[in-house]
Amino acid sequence: DAKTTQPPSMDCAEGRAANLPCNHSTISGNEYVYWYRQIHSQGPQYIIHGLKNNETNEMASLIITEDRKSSTLILPHATLRDTAVYYCIVRVGAGGTSYGKLTFGQGTILTVHP
Amino acid sequence: EPEVTQTPSHQVTQMGQEVILRCVPISNHLYFYWYRQILGQKVEFLVSFYNNEISEKSEIFDDQFSVERPDGSNFTLKIRSTKLEDSAMYFCASRVRLAANNEQFFGPGTRLTVL
Numbered sequence: 001d002a003k004t005t006q007p008p009s010m011d012c013a014e015g016r017a018a019n020l021p022c023n024h025s026t027i028s029g030n031e032y033v034y035w036y037r038q039i040h041s042q043g044p045q046y047i048i049h050g051l052k053n054n055e056t057n058e059m060a061s062l063i064i065t066e067d068r069k070s071s072t073l074i075l076p077h078a079t080l081r082d083t084a085v086y087y088c089i090v091r092v093g094a095g096g097t098s099y100g101k102l103t104f105g106q107g108t109i110l111t112v113h114p
Numbered sequence: 115e116p117e118v119t120q121t122p123s124h125q126v127t128q129m130g131q132e133v134i135l136r137c138v139p140i141s142n143h144l145y146f147y148w149y150r151q152i153l154g155q156k157v158e159f160l161v162s163f164y165n166n167e168i169s170e171k172s173e174i175f176d177d178q179f180s181v182e183r184p185d186g187s188n189f190t191l192k193i194r195s196t197k198l199e200d201s202a203m204y205f206c207a208s209r210v211r212l213a214a215n216n217e218q219f220f221g222p223g224t225r226l227t228v229l
Contacts, residue, residue, distance in 0.1 A: 034217075043118075043205045043220030044157060087157075099169040100145055100212050104157040 004088045009109040012082075018075040020108050022088030025069040031090050033064060035073045036102070039084040044104070047073065047086075078112045085109050116140045118221035120206050126227045127196055135191045135224045137206030146189045147207040147218065148181065150174070157205070163189065196228045 005023040012018040024033065034049040048055055048062045050071070055062045061074040075082055087107040119138045127133050139146050148160040161171040163181050180192045189208075193200055203225050207218040 038157070041151075041203055041223065041225075043207070043223050044218075045220065046217035049217070099162040099164060100209060100218065101147065101159040101162055101170055101172075102149075102157075102218060103159065104149075106156055 004090055004105055006086075006088055006105065006108045008106065009111070012075075012078045012110060012112050014080055014112055014114050015077055018073075018078040018082065018110055018112070020073040020075075020086050020088075020110060021070065022073070023070045024088070024090045027068050027090050030092050032092070033062065033068075033071045034089045034091065034102070035060070035062065036087045036089065036104075037084040038087070038107070039081075044087065044102075078110075080112050080114065083110060083112045116219075118206055118208055118219050120204075120221040120224050122224060123222065124225045124227070126229065129198055129228055130195050133193050133196055133226065135193075135204050135206075135226070137189045137191070137221055138187055139189055139206065139208030140210070140219055141187070143208035143210045143219075145169075145209045145212060146181075146183070148191045149205045149207065149220075150202040151205065151223075152199075152202045160191070160204075193226075196226075198228050201226055201228045 032049050032051050035047040036044040038044045048060050050062045050064050064071045085107040087104050089102055121136045146163040149157050151157045159172050161175045162169045178194050183189050203223045205223045206221040209218045
């Protein structure tokens with residue numbers, strides 16, 4: 001799985017958009033970008049994933065650059081409950097020699113301030 | 115909404131004792147995983163399980179660890195002889211199938227403390 005680089009921490013004001021960047025310059029053609037988050041010591045929670053098109057769901061939007069070497073997770077209206085560690089993970093979507101394991105990095109600690 | 119459950123939420127044991135951590139994955143899911151997170155460190159993959167056998171395991175998952183799906187609903191992680199360094203949060207996860215648009219659902223975790 002390709003390596004990802006994320007800033008260790010970011011701050012955001014409540015109600016504003018939180019834009020979390022991720023670099024994955026060695027991503028290969030069959031690898032997807034996944035985002036998970038971990039609130040305090042709870043289990044990680046899936047947010048969104050994408051291959052090359054931008055994606056949006058009820059939680060967030062994912063913007064992937066045209067060369068796919070970086071992406072941005074956008075929380076459009078951050079709340080205090082969005083304070084968490086956010087993980088960007090790059091991996092193949094299915095098959096291959098991996099049975100779906102996720103390789104977590106250190107992630108970005110997002111702190112949402114009142 | 116269906117969820118992965120884990121018991122106990124906190125387990126305290128003496129070094130050298132055996133522990134069994136229990137998980138109930140979401141009922142129609144086919145792939146099961148254990149991860150661990152030592153305090154202050156990143157989440158680490160331990161093992162994946164499919165069709166009643168281990169499909170992949172990490173270097174952490176040595177002979178002291180075993181997994182089992184004894185009754186079609188529970189998924190357990192056994193540590194035969196615990197060490198101090200096994201103290202960590204252990205997360206179970208499951209997914210319905212191996213596809214890109216198919217996320218893993220994680221349980222709330224079991225905090226294991228080895229004294």
